[in-house]
Amino acid sequence: MIDRFEILLKELGTVLELPLKVVKDRTCGLTVDHHLQLQLQADDAQERVLLSSFIVEVPLGRFREDIFKEALKANAQYPRPGILSYTSKNNQMMLFDYLPLAHLNSEKLIISLTEFIMFADAWKKAIESGLPSPKGPTFAKTDLPPPFGMRL
Numbered sequence: 001m002i003d004r005f006e007i008l009l010k011e012l013g014t015v016l017e018l019p020l021k022v023v024k025d026r027t028c029g030l031t032v033d034h035h036l037q038l039q040l041q042a043d044d045a046q047e048r049v050l051l052s053s054f055i056v057e058v059p060l061g062r063f064r065e066d067i068f069k070e071a072l073k074a075n076a077q078y079p080r081p082g083i084l085s086y087t088s089k090n091n092q093m094m095l096f097d098y099l100p101l102a103h104l105n106s107e108k109l110i111i112s113l114t115e116f117i118m119f120a121d122a123w124k125k126a127i128e129s130g131l132p133s134p135k136g137p138t139f140a141k142t143d144l145p146p147p148f149g150m151r152l
Helices: 004-014 062-075 107-128
Strands: 027-032 036-042 050-057 083-087 092-100
Touching: 004 036, 004 107, 036 107, 050 107, 062 083, 092 107
Parallel strands: none
Antiparallel strands: 027 036, 036 050, 050 092, 083 092
16 A cells, blocks of 8 residues: 555655655665765654755764764754754764655655755765864755756
């Protein structure tokens, strides 16, 4: 039986012209520009979709502390396209967000994915270039370019 999450992914796949499929653990993975991997996962109750991505490895030392301070500041902002976190399992900064599934359609998901990707990419580039956080705004809700080169 096809559930709401599978229907949403099928709609998204049609719009993006990609064959998106749900695999084990109710997940679907996407790779953006060969460097950012996203995972979409429906919760068991079919109420929310989890967006998650490992962004970048966090270096040891004082720089790590500065990154964490800046991430906490970013997490206090509203609105924000996700929550920054850290996992010691692979020493990576992560970004995640939960989207309510009830009123989510492919257009709303594309907008959320675009904001999420822009935010993750800004943090990745900043840390890789030696900055503890991106300079300036990391996304502007009203000035978003179409995701994946699409026209909406």
